[in-house]
Amino acid sequence: MESGVKDHAELAAIFNKDENRVDWHDETLWWVRQKRDKMAHGLPGWEALREAASQIKDNVLSNLSEYLQQFETNAQANGIIVHWAADAKEHNEIVLELLLKNGIRKMVKSKSMLTEECHLNEYLEQQGIDVIDSDLGERIVQLAKEPPSHIVLPCIHKKKEEIGDLFHIHLGTPAGNADPQLLTEAARHHLREVFLTRKAALTGVNFAVAETGEFVVCTNEGNADMGAHLADIHIASMGIEKIIPERKHLGVFLRLLARSATGQPITTYSSHFVKPREGQQLHIIIVDNGRSIQLGREDFRNSLKCIRCGACMNTCPVYRRSGGHSYHTAIAGPIGAILAPNLDMEKYADLPFASTLCGSCSNVCPVKIDIHQQLYKWRQVIVQKGYTTTAKKASMKLMAFTLSSPAAYHTGGKVGRWVLKHAPFAVNNKFNPWFKQRDMPEPPEQSFGEWYNENRKK
Amino acid sequence: MKVGLFIPCYVDQFYPGAAIATLQLLEKLGVDVTYPPNQTCCGQPMANSGFEHLTGSCNDLFIKNFAGFDYIVAPSGSCVLHIKEHLHGDADPQATINHKVYELTEFLTDVLKVKSLQAKFPHKVGMHQSCHGQRGLHLSQMTELVAPEYSKPGSLLNMVEGIELIPLNRKDECCGFGGTFCVAEEAVSVKMGKDRVADHLEHGAEYITGVDMSCLMHMEGILNRQGSKVKVLHIAEILNAG
Numbered sequence: 001m002e003s004g005v006k007d008h009a010e011l012a013a014i015f016n017k018d019e020n021r022v023d024w025h026d027e028t029l030w031w032v033r034q035k036r037d038k039m040a041h042g043l044p045g046w047e048a049l050r051e052a053a054s055q056i057k058d059n060v061l062s063n064l065s066e067y068l069q070q071f072e073t074n075a076q077a078n079g080i081i082v083h084w085a086a087d088a089k090e091h092n093e094i095v096l097e098l099l100l101k102n103g104i105r106k107m108v109k110s111k112s113m114l115t116e117e118c119h120l121n122e123y124l125e126q127q128g129i130d131v132i133d134s135d136l137g138e139r140i141v142q143l144a145k146e147p148p149s150h151i152v153l154p155c156i157h158k159k160k161e162e163i164g165d166l167f168h169i170h171l172g173t174p175a176g177n178a179d180p181q182l183l184t185e186a187a188r189h190h191l192r193e194v195f196l197t198r199k200a201a202l203t204g205v206n207f208a209v210a211e212t213g214e215f216v217v218c219t220n221e222g223n224a225d226m227g228a229h230l231a232d233i234h235i236a237s238m239g240i241e242k243i244i245p246e247r248k249h250l251g252v253f254l255r256l257l258a259r260s261a262t263g264q265p266i267t268t269y270s271s272h273f274v275k276p277r278e279g280q281q282l283h284i285i286i287v288d289n290g291r292s293i294q295l296g297r298e299d300f301r302n303s304l305k306c307i308r309c310g311a312c313m314n315t316c317p318v319y320r321r322s323g324g325h326s327y328h329t330a331i332a333g334p335i336g337a338i339l340a341p342n343l344d345m346e347k348y349a350d351l352p353f354a355s356t357l358c359g360s361c362s363n364v365c366p367v368k369i370d371i372h373q374q375l376y377k378w379r380q381v382i383v384q385k386g387y388t389t390t391a392k393k394a395s396m397k398l399m400a401f402t403l404s405s406p407a408a409y410h411t412g413g414k415v416g417r418w419v420l421k422h423a424p425f426a427v428n429n430k431f432n433p434w435f436k437q438r439d440m441p442e443p444p445e446q447s448f449g450e451w452y453n454e455n456r457k458k
Numbered sequence: 459m460k461v462g463l464f465i466p467c468y469v470d471q472f473y474p475g476a477a478i479a480t481l482q483l484l485e486k487l488g489v490d491v492t493y494p495p496n497q498t499c500c501g502q503p504m505a506n507s508g509f510e511h512l513t514g515s516c517n518d519l520f521i522k523n524f525a526g527f528d529y530i531v532a533p534s535g536s537c538v539l540h541i542k543e544h545l546h547g548d549a550d551p552q553a554t555i556n557h558k559v560y561e562l563t564e565f566l567t568d569v570l571k572v573k574s575l576q577a578k579f580p581h582k583v584g585m586h587q588s589c590h591g592q593r594g595l596h597l598s599q600m601t602e603l604v605a606p607e608y609s610k611p612g613s614l615l616n617m618v619e620g621i622e623l624i625p626l627n628r629k630d631e632c633c634g635f636g637g638t639f640c641v642a643e644e645a646v647s648v649k650m651g652k653d654r655v656a657d658h659l660e661h662g663a664e665y666i667t668g669v670d671m672s673c674l675m676h677m678e679g680i681l682n683r684q685g686s687k688v689k690v691l692h693i694a695e696i697l698n699a700g
């Protein structure tokens with residue numbers, strides 16, 4: 001970690017100061033996990049579907065350049081203008097150029113985690129472009145000047161009363177009113193005005209079909225459609241890994257996506273964009289931003305299978321009790337913790353350690369990414385690259401020495417137990433994080449080894 | 459069949475009762491079991507912290523102690539998973555160790571094929587599913603997967619006379635121990651532990667048991683700090699009781 005920047009553990013400790021709020025956050029997301037379980041158990045062949053999705057994505061990752069070129073050719077034939085961006089900077093510059101070229105200074109944007117990753121909003125605002133997020137949750141965090149805390153449920157960390165206060169200030173709803181229906185209605189009117197007046201709309205891409213050159217955007221609110229259909233220019237941003245080979249594969253992914261994400265059978269809207277309507281420009285920006293580097297890391301490449309359902313966050317006992325912002329990156333939770341180190345290993349060196357390696361994430365993943373195994377592997381890489389503290393290095397060396405020598409181990413154990421028994425204040429103090437909220441184990445008179453020596457020596 | 463007993467370092471030092479129960483249980487079942495005295499640790503604390511490259515000598519020592527046995531049995535899912543997945547020696551190919559190491563309830567179920575036990579424990583007991591045993595070694599079915607129910611530790615506990623296994627709201631959520639996570643991420647670790655303990659208390663547990671003493675040590679620390687009368691016991695202590 002860079003000095004002065006708070007790491008996951010520190011941010012999580014701040015989040016945990018309000019235990020009632022942690023309970024509420026945990027229960028809310030656990031409820032989503034249970035909805036997902038109900039859906040998964042209600043669909044015959046769920047595990048086979050996961051396996052199929054995983055294998056399709058394996059095929060995609062092994063033939064990515066061919067599929068991308070096939071997609072480009074077919075999309076161009078449909079009348080879509082295709083742009084390639086090597087990184088976030090190029091992506092943001094392409095968006096700006098498209099807007100300026102058409103004399104547009106206001107844009108509406110539906111949910112796109114890629115644009116969060118690229119910090120597009122901040123960039124465009126600095127250039128004097130007004131961007132309004134049209135996904136309700138995204139709009140709420142935008143008004144609060146916060147990043148999303150969850151990739152599917154961006155404002156899941158906010159209680160309805162807080163949203164009522166925000167809407168009172170920004171949208172003029174009555175003070176102290178937190179009625180979800182009233183607030184949603186207010187947002188609806190506010191966004192309707194936005195949709196009708198914006199000349200440019202940016203959307204994300206859930207799936208891009210190589211075979212047909214079309215792309216699919218999934219939303220529950222229809223906000224992507226509303227924006228794209230009313231605007232003169234539709235810009236769609238996609239990561240290179242969003243490709244699927246054929247349209248029929250949507251039958252696998254669309255069935256998995258919403259069930260895994262929110263426990264719905266399918267998103268309300270699964271919109272296929274094939275070609276621009278008469279007089280409209282349709283652009284697609286295909287973004288790498290570190291993905292091809294990740295593709296080259298054998299141990300981590302299959303993190304690129306991710307379809308951004310967020311199931312790993314909902315099931316993660318650490319995420320539920322630390323909140324999305326504690327991950328200090330666009331994509332939080334277990335999947336974020338294996339993606340972020342690829343982008344900046346030093347800045348995100350803490351994230352692979354923000355896990356007990358319980359493995360629940362890998363079990364819910366609809367494309368079977370071995371998330372917890374990758375967390376373990378990232379730990380090794382991060383330490384090997386030197387992104388660890390001197391104190392940790394020293395303590396690990398001492399531990400390795402002690403545990404390699406039976407004599408040192410036996411003596412160390414004896415001394416430790418003696419101290420705990422006769423000088424507990426040396427251990428039970430504020431310098432021991434275990435002791436802060438937990439008692440130390442009662443030290444026994446004898447270790448098992450000593451007992452065995454007395455009772456079973458042959 | 460010669461069985462080498464591996465006792466994880468912290469069990470050796472802090473919970474000899476769990477180790478003695480494991481040994482006695484295996485002896486009762488007629489197993490020729492030996493405890494190699496020069497054993498220390500499986501190396502997991504270093505490896506999970508990102509220092510797998512420092513575990514070489516520890517691994518070599520483990521292999522030296524256990525290479526001669528037909529089976530290695532340990533009262534821990536976590537250590538066994540680490541040995542299976544990550545312990546390897548430079549000189550000795552890992553196959554010599556990894557395929558013959560068993561967690562205790564796995565050994566009782568799959569190798570000894572235990573069908574009944576002479577044990578009595580007339581208490582209400584909450585079974586904690588330790589993640590590495592459950593999701594790593596597949597000791598029990600996992601709630602995330604759409605697959606048939608089973609539980610190796612659960613079936614063994616059900617052979618104990620008088621025991622009442624309580625239900626839980628979240629039957630396989632992590633307790634938050636997580637090795638060095640328990641101190642590096644103290645706040646979240648403790649909160650996870652408190653929530654797990656509360657689930658057991660809500661359902662009237664007198665004892666919390668499981669296959670890993672590490673999870674139980676963490677929950678015991680929380681129970682004791684809360685002044686609770688509820689105790690933790692390693693599963694071997696219940697299977698060997700009465």
